[in-house]
Amino acid sequence: QLQLQESGPGLVKSSETLSLTCTVSGDSTSSDDYYWSWIRQTPEKGLEWIGSIVYSGRAFYNPSLRDRVTISVDTSTKQFSLTVTSMTAADTALYYCARRVDTGLGAYFDHWGQGTLVTVSS
Amino acid sequence: QSALTQPASVSGSPGQSITISCTGTSIDIGSYKFVSWYQQDPGKAPKLIIYEVSKRPSGVSYRFSGSKSGNTASLTISGVQAEDEADYYCCSYVGSSKMVFGGGTKLTVL
Numbered sequence: 357q358l359q360l361q362e363s364g365p366g367l368v369k370s371s372e373t374l375s376l377t378c379t380v381s382g383d384s385t386s387s388d389d390y391y392w393s394w395i396r397q398t399p400e401k402g403l404e405w406i407g408s409i410v411y412s413g414r415a416f417y418n419p420s421l422r423d424r425v426t427i428s429v430d431t432s433t434k435q436f437s438l439t440v441t442s443m444t445a446a447d448t449a450l451y452y453c454a455r456r457v458d459t460g461l462g463a464y465f466d467h468w469g470q471g472t473l474v475t476v477s478s
Numbered sequence: 479q480s481a482l483t484q485p486a487s488v489s490g491s492p493g494q495s496i497t498i499s500c501t502g503t504s505i506d507i508g509s510y511k512f513v514s515w516y517q518q519d520p521g522k523a524p525k526l527i528i529y530e531v532s533k534r535p536s537g538v539s540y541r542f543s544g545s546k547s548g549n550t551a552s553l554t555i556s557g558v559q560a561e562d563e564a565d566y567y568c569c570s571y572v573g574s575s576k577m578v579f580g581g582g583t584k585l586t587v588l
Contacts, residue, residue, distance in 0.1 A: 369540035391575070401481070402582040403516075403524065403567050408575065416575035419479060423573060456577070463571040464514035468523040 358383040360469035368447075370478045374440040378453030378469060381434065386411050386469050391456035392429060392436040393465065396449040404449075409436055412432055448476045479572050482506065482580035489586040490558045495571055498583045500551040500568030508549040511569035515553045517545055517564050519584075524567060528553060555585075563587045 358370040364376035376394070391408035398404070407417040409427045417425050421440070440447060450473050454465040483501040490496040500507070500515075507513055513531045516524035526535055528544035531551065542557045551570070555562055568580040 393577075395579075396547065403569075403579040404481075405569075405577040405579060408577075418576065457529075458575070461511075461515075462533075462547075463512045464526060464529040464569070465516070465524070466526050468537065469526075471523055 358455065358467045360455065360467060362451060362453050362469045364472060364474070367477055368443050369477050370441055370444055370476055373403045374438070374443050374447070374474060376438045376451055376453075376472065376474070377435050378437070379433075379435050380455075383455075386431050388412065389457060389459055391416075391458050391463075392408045392427075392437045392445050393454045393456045394427060395454055395465070395468075396447075397452065397471070406438065406451075410476075423430055443476045445478070447474070449474060459474040479506070479576060479578045482568055482578055484568060484580040484583045486564075486581070487584045487586065489588055490555075491588045492559060493557050494566075495554060495556045496558050496585065497555075498553045498566055498568075498585070500570075500580045502549050502551070502570055502578075504549060505573040506570040507525070507546060507551050509573065513544065513546055513551040514569045515551075516560075516567045516569065517540075518567065519564050527536075528529060539540045543587070558587055560587050 393408040394406040409415040426439040453469045457469040515528035518524045532544040
């Protein structure tokens with residue numbers, strides 16, 4: 357059974373950098389059918405796709421966050437990571453990691469982590 | 479890319495059918511059959527209930543169905559039950575490996 361687990365700080369200061377890690381268990385990250393993804397949620401905006409990365413390391417980002425976001429993958433440890441620079445109060449959110457299935461016939465998120473709350477303080 | 483448009487809330491009595499709409503544009507829903515729907519209970523992660531417009535993952539009730547016409551996708555819950563009370567989100571592929579979600583709809587079972 358595939359499981360994803362987010363880890364990282366729950367509190368980040370304004371203007372600093374957030375780093376989160378997602379650990380995958382029960383499946384391999386080494387398939388280009390899977391895009392390992394980060395999604396965040398706020399009460400105001402609901403769910404927001406941040407970006408996704410494939411095994412080969414090619415990453416894709418939400419244009420509205422592209423300048424501040426980096427996603428990387430380490431298949432040896434079955435982890436993928438999210439870095440967001442210049443954090444502001446608007447980045448306070450529940451951050452999820454998820455597996456996206458992308459076969460050419462469909463693109464959807466079939467497995468999600470439990471989420472980790474990140475609060476930006478001034 | 480702009481968020482897809484969903485009604486903020488819908489409601490229905492047990493046994494009724496309810497439909498939640500998800501309106502996009504010609505560059506997302508209108509161009510791809512890559513629409514998915516997620517159910518989110520309070521305090522829980524979203525759960526995939528519909529993918530590729532109308533397919534149900536194993537274990538998802540047959541009462542959930544999806545469709546698409548033009549730039550609008552729809553989720554229908556037939557015979558709504560109290561356990562269906564949750565938030566529902568649509569999602570679409572928008573090309574170049576990018577995705578966009580709807581703003582979410584809160585379903586209240588009266």
